[in-house]
Amino acid sequence: MQSIIDLQKRLLPDLLQVLHKRYSILRSIGYMQPVGRRSLAASLGLTERVLRSEVDFLKDQNLLTINNVGMSLTSEGKNLLEDLECLMRKLKGIDVLELELKHQLGIKKVVIVPGDSDLSPMVKSDLGKACANWMKNLLSGENIIAVTGGSTMAAVAEGLTPEYGQKELLFVPARGGIGEDVHNQANTICSIMAQNTLSKYRVFYVPDQVSTEIYESLIKDPGIHEILNLINSASIVLHGIGDAITMAKRRKTSPEVMELLKMDHAVGEAFGYYFNEAGDIVHKVTTIGMQLEDLKKIPNIIAVAGGASKAKAIKAYMKQAPAETVLITDEGVAKQLTSY
Amino acid sequence: MQSIIDLQKRLLPDLLQVLHKRYSILRSIGYMQPVGRRSLAASLGLTERVLRSEVDFLKDQNLLTINNVGMSLTSEGKNLLEDLECLMRKLKGIDVLELELKHQLGIKKVVIVPGDSDLSPMVKSDLGKACANWMKNLLSGENIIAVTGGSTMAAVAEGLTPEYGQKELLFVPARGGIGEDVHNQANTICSIMAQNTLSKYRVFYVPDQVSTEIYESLIKDPGIHEILNLINSASIVLHGIGDAITMAKRRKTSPEVMELLKMDHAVGEAFGYYFNEAGDIVHKVTTIGMQLEDLKKIPNIIAVAGGASKAKAIKAYMKQAPAETVLITDEGVAKQLTSY
DNA sequence: GGTAGTGGGACATAATATGTCTATGATGGA
DNA sequence: TCCATCATAGACATATTATGTCCCACTACC
Numbered sequence: 001m002q003s004i005i006d007l008q009k010r011l012l013p014d015l016l017q018v019l020h021k022r023y024s025i026l027r028s029i030g031y032m033q034p035v036g037r038r039s040l041a042a043s044l045g046l047t048e049r050v051l052r053s054e055v056d057f058l059k060d061q062n063l064l065t066i067n068n069v070g071m072s073l074t075s076e077g078k079n080l081l082e083d084l085e086c087l088m089r090k091l092k093g094i095d096v097l098e099l100e101l102k103h104q105l106g107i108k109k110v111v112i113v114p115g116d117s118d119l120s121p122m123v124k125s126d127l128g129k130a131c132a133n134w135m136k137n138l139l140s141g142e143n144i145i146a147v148t149g150g151s152t153m154a155a156v157a158e159g160l161t162p163e164y165g166q167k168e169l170l171f172v173p174a175r176g177g178i179g180e181d182v183h184n185q186a187n188t189i190c191s192i193m194a195q196n197t198l199s200k201y202r203v204f205y206v207p208d209q210v211s212t213e214i215y216e217s218l219i220k221d222p223g224i225h226e227i228l229n230l231i232n233s234a235s236i237v238l239h240g241i242g243d244a245i246t247m248a249k250r251r252k253t254s255p256e257v258m259e260l261l262k263m264d265h266a267v268g269e270a271f272g273y274y275f276n277e278a279g280d281i282v283h284k285v286t287t288i289g290m291q292l293e294d295l296k297k298i299p300n301i302i303a304v305a306g307g308a309s310k311a312k313a314i315k316a317y318m319k320q321a322p323a324e325t326v327l328i329t330d331e332g333v334a335k336q337l338t339s340y
Numbered sequence: 341m342q343s344i345i346d347l348q349k350r351l352l353p354d355l356l357q358v359l360h361k362r363y364s365i366l367r368s369i370g371y372m373q374p375v376g377r378r379s380l381a382a383s384l385g386l387t388e389r390v391l392r393s394e395v396d397f398l399k400d401q402n403l404l405t406i407n408n409v410g411m412s413l414t415s416e417g418k419n420l421l422e423d424l425e426c427l428m429r430k431l432k433g434i435d436v437l438e439l440e441l442k443h444q445l446g447i448k449k450v451v452i453v454p455g456d457s458d459l460s461p462m463v464k465s466d467l468g469k470a471c472a473n474w475m476k477n478l479l480s481g482e483n484i485i486a487v488t489g490g491s492t493m494a495a496v497a498e499g500l501t502p503e504y505g506q507k508e509l510l511f512v513p514a515r516g517g518i519g520e521d522v523h524n525q526a527n528t529i530c531s532i533m534a535q536n537t538l539s540k541y542r543v544f545y546v547p548d549q550v551s552t553e554i555y556e557s558l559i560k561d562p563g564i565h566e567i568l569n570l571i572n573s574a575s576i577v578l579h580g581i582g583d584a585i586t587m588a589k590r591r592k593t594s595p596e597v598m599e600l601l602k603m604d605h606a607v608g609e610a611f612g613y614y615f616n617e618a619g620d621i622v623h624k625v626t627t628i629g630m631q632l633e634d635l636k637k638i639p640n641i642i643a644v645a646g647g648a649s650k651a652k653a654i655k656a657y658m659k660q661a662p663a664e665t666v667l668i669t670d671e672g673v674a675k676q677l678t679s680y
Numbered sequence: 681g682g683t684a685g686t687g688g689g690a691c692a693t694a695a696t697a698t699g700t701c702t703a704t705g706a707t708g709g710a
Numbered sequence: 711t712c713c714a715t716c717a718t719a720g721a722c723a724t725a726t727t728a729t730g731t732c733c734c735a736c737t738a739c740c
Binding site: 004010022083 | 344345347348350351352353355358359362363397401403420423424427
């Protein structure tokens with residue numbers, strides 16, 4: 001006996017396509033509201049007229065309203081959208097994908113968000129929300145949360161709300177400066193996270209490449225020492241995973257190191273560590289803070305990364321990731337990895 | 341959280357229509373296969389071209405095959421159809437209808453078959469199958485099955501297969517001749533049932549209206565007596581229910597009796613008994629065999645009747661039917677009765 | 681006051697759905 | 711063996727709907 005969904009897939013594939021189209025429209029409006037027809041059409045890859053027909057329909061169903069500033073969801077539309085999320089997951093078989101990927105990567109749990117972050121910024125934002133949501137279940141009385149940088153982590157920060165701050169939270173950067181733009185630095189992200197949750201945070205300014213001498217003296221600094229202690233007693237680590245070359249470029253890595261990375265076929269990056277496809281560390285940014293071996297001692301590890309282009313990187317990193325890791329990713333990655 | 345279907349209905353209002361259309365097509369092909377497009381279109385009330393589009397679609401889905409003798413379901417199509425039956429029942433709320441009707445009529449169980457026997461002969465055939473199916477659960481080592489006449493019972497006979505004959509079955513007419521055409525006489529039906537199940541049967545030829553004298557002498561006949569014993573020890577009774585006037589006409593009832601029936605507002609008929617809307621017996625065909633009061637002693641009673649036109653008759657008969665009765669009927673009747 | 685966004689109207693054209701008819705072949709009964 | 715019947719597939723004109731592409735008036739914000 002097949003499920004209703006399976007039956008429908010068989011008997012109404014054409015209608016399900018329409019369902020998906022309408023769902024996408026609702027979802028996008030939900031994000032971008034109030035939004036005009038033209039920009040929405042561009043963002044969805046539909047022509048204006050097609051979108052218009054659909055929008056007219058949805059308006060008739062009282063799912064959205066149209067006024068001179070653009071289209072918005074009605075409360076009915078919002079409710080429907082929420083319920084639809086669940087349905088679409090089933091329809092797309094996302095629940096199944098999650099299990100498959102979890103087994104393939106050999107980690108504790110995989111959460112997949114519909115869509116592809118490479119193609120739509122909305123999805124990256126969803127990724128952030130999904131991560132925040134998962135984190136919610138892990139919060140107890142006091143929580144020290146170690147965070148890395150990157151645009152994905154920035155999305156996570158945006159997904160946090162004051163609601164989370166009802167528990168006591170302290171955000172600390174997981175590692176010293178590893179040379180991202182200020183915008184996506186761990187320090188900045190920690191501060192945003194703290195701000196969004198009305199919690200505390202620590203910063204961790206460490207020059208990028210330090211001589212061994214300075215390194216030794218830094219470690220002895222009481223302030224730094226305290227932060228290192230905090231990091232190692234973190235209950236949760238949130239980190240991103242990046243494509244090796246992309247990350248290296250973004251960090252303005254020296255041409256020599258760049259050569260090295262290419263020669264060693266580095267594909268993935270996380271925490272300032274670079275990995276080849278087999279999951280071996282081929283290079284690391286020397287800085288103080290959490291080291292890869294420290295990660296194993298952290299009870300909760302959440303890796304967040306999406307976009308089909310990151311599939312290889314994720315796969316590489318997960319080769320050696322702690323089995324406790326929870327991966328928050330998107331459909332783009334999942335499809336890429338399970339199709340092999 | 342709404343049900344999947346409710347959600348979908350919001351975004352695809354014509355979903356159910358399309359689903360139902362495709363389901364009907366599959367179902368009809370299932371019955372009539374191999375069948376041509378034109379006759380199928382006529383039977384479904386669709387134009388040829390519309391049907392053709394749908395059929396092309398279903399063919400692409402590998403649910404049916406087309407060759408020069410007509411269209412047939414593939415095994416995949418058959419499986420899907422079976423699953424669909426169940427889904428459509430839920431969608432139409434047939435399960436709910438069954439319960440409602442059961443309570444309303446105050447009987448043990450109601451089984452409802454989708455459709456209306458008045459409108460489609462397929463449904464009558466389904467009725468027969470449903471009855472046979474229910475009966476299957478009642479068969480034990482040895483079974484004496486008392487049967488009445490009527491076209492519905494003939495459909496039941498057609499629904500029986502040799503599989504049923506694995507248990508020991510003996511079919512006997514429930515009552516003596518009550519004047520139907522040979523075709524739909526209890527005797528004939530018993531013989532067909534026995535034939536289809538590879539079992540035994542008895543016939544029971546009794547003149548229609550006998551004088552008390554002859555009646556007395558018949559009762560003393562050992563052969564007749566044996567059959568009467570069999571009838572009264574039956575483990576299962578299968579009977580139809582008819583519209584009073586229709587049945588009376590079919591039996592070429594005398595004008596006087598006809599008048600009587602009309603005066604007494606007879607609406608229902610079963611076993612040769614005529615009932616008014618209150619369930620009172622207003623007339624009976626005098627013959628030997630099972631009497632209405634004998635019915636109460638039979639452990640399993642299955643009434644089979646469908647078609648919206650029989651709704652009143654069924655309601656009337658059920659007013660006084662044993663609570664043990666199981667009614668096998670169709671959607672046409674059920675809708676008619678529950679809408680009051 | 682100008683710019684960039686908005687919705688809605690209009691309309692020619694493309695695409696699809698539909699009704700209807702024909703050609704042709706297979707099948708089964710006389 | 712032939713003929714009536716039923717089958718599919720092709721064809722095609724027409725009705726209906728979907729689509730792409732404008733334009734216009736309006737408004738919010740700079």
